[in-house]
Amino acid sequence: MEDPTASRPSRARARPRPEARREPASGEEDGVLLLQRGHSYAAVLHTPGEPPAYRPHPDPVPAVGQTLVRVTAAPVVPLDLLCASGTSYFGRPAVPYVPGVQGVGVVADSAAHPTGARVWFATAAGTAPGDGSQAERCAVADGDVVPLDVELPDPAVAAIGLSGVAAWMALTWRAQLRPGERVLVLGAGGAVGQAAIGAARSLDAGRVVAVCRPGPSAERAARAGADEVVPLTEDVDELARRLARACGGDVDVVVDPVFGAAATAASRVLAPGGRLVNLGGASGDTARFSSAVLRSRSASVLGYTNNALTGEQRAAALACAAAGRLAVDHELLPLSRAAEGWARTAAGAGRRVVLSPGG
Numbered sequence: 001m002e003d004p005t006a007s008r009p010s011r012a013r014a015r016p017r018p019e020a021r022r023e024p025a026s027g028e029e030d031g032v033l034l035l036q037r038g039h040s041y042a043a044v045l046h047t048p049g050e051p052p053a054y055r056p057h058p059d060p061v062p063a064v065g066q067t068l069v070r071v072t073a074a075p076v077v078p079l080d081l082l083c084a085s086g087t088s089y090f091g092r093p094a095v096p097y098v099p100g101v102q103g104v105g106v107v108a109d110s111a112a113h114p115t116g117a118r119v120w121f122a123t124a125a126g127t128a129p130g131d132g133s134q135a136e137r138c139a140v141a142d143g144d145v146v147p148l149d150v151e152l153p154d155p156a157v158a159a160i161g162l163s164g165v166a167a168w169m170a171l172t173w174r175a176q177l178r179p180g181e182r183v184l185v186l187g188a189g190g191a192v193g194q195a196a197i198g199a200a201r202s203l204d205a206g207r208v209v210a211v212c213r214p215g216p217s218a219e220r221a222a223r224a225g226a227d228e229v230v231p232l233t234e235d236v237d238e239l240a241r242r243l244a245r246a247c248g249g250d251v252d253v254v255v256d257p258v259f260g261a262a263a264t265a266a267s268r269v270l271a272p273g274g275r276l277v278n279l280g281g282a283s284g285d286t287a288r289f290s291s292a293v294l295r296s297r298s299a300s301v302l303g304y305t306n307n308a309l310t311g312e313q314r315a316a317a318l319a320c321a322a323a324g325r326l327a328v329d330h331e332l333l334p335l336s337r338a339a340e341g342w343a344r345t346a347a348g349a350g351r352r353v354v355l356s357p358g359g
């Protein structure tokens, strides 16, 4: 049989294929897609901008330097949708491909990691040719596989994932947070926001104040451990007043995944030497900062991206995030409902969707 993965540029030299799991079968029976030998189920994206479809897909064949992972939990994150849109700075992805830039699973075949080891992993799906985590199996570069030694269930680790890495590193590496300092978290009902609240708590911040839209977002921020939750308003003067009241003074570190009016207001309550770390632009790509405000207190506005981390930094941050007091509200959907999970994520439903191939 022709090797269906032979044309994939990143899979240069394949290791011997592990034993096929299923009996040969083909076609569709009573609406159920049957598997051919060498295939397993995956969420397959055929058209940029549209959600992936659950269907049989050729099993990944790990090349030398890759680990085959049996996936147990794969989150749907904003980056997956951005890559799949075909309109992002990553360019138009080669289709068809399996999306999913991260996941949790068990090593099925590897020269670098013990078979059966529980792992978290990252992929470049959507930013480079190759398949990602939203599948029963995934071939991952050995260096992007991180052994897991935490008690959290797989879906909880998957929900934290790169959001937890970003929150942890924004606070420790970029902002150099010190124990006792006050932290303000914007977009606090999102995955990055919830993770940042938990990370600030784990890192012994003095006071942790959250800003987000009222309703379910505010409830998530409160559950994540914020001392006080401030309702977001687009009125910058009013928001700055609310922040000053809630913080009981100025703040040392702002974690900001939204930018826009919230970032402008947050800059006004920065303490001398304060640091505002921007991770995303969920509410807009621009924000206004006053020169007088920034220079009068020697404050810093800093950018952050997970892409700047080394593999070692990312693995260490993931371990700290998964072992800390972090929790990201999530809902588990079977992989067969991947398209629904994508639609909910696109609609900003709020809870992190985690796909379960075994579900």
Ligand SMILES: NC(=O)c1ccc[n+]([C@@H]2O[C@H](COP(=O)([O-])OP(=O)(O)OC[C@H]3O[C@@H](n4cnc5c(N)ncnc54)[C@H](OP(=O)(O)O)[C@@H]3O)[C@@H](O)[C@H]2O)c1
Pocket: 077, 078, 079, 162, 163, 166, 186, 187, 188, 189, 190, 191, 192, 193, 211, 212, 213, 217, 232, 257, 258, 278, 279, 280, 281, 282, 283, 304, 305, 306, 307, 348, 350, 352
């Ligand atoms: N730099 C990095 O390495 C890195 C890593 C991970 C994520 N990110 C980025 O960070 C951002 C948040 O990611 P996430 O995983 O937390 O997303 P998420 O879980 O889907 O949460 C959505 C976030 O967007 C906010 N939001 C959505 N619509 C909004 C609006 N109209 N006005 C104000 N806020 C709005 C939400 O605010 P509420 O809390 O009020 O609901 C929430 O913070 C994304 O842009 C993502 O790409 C960056």
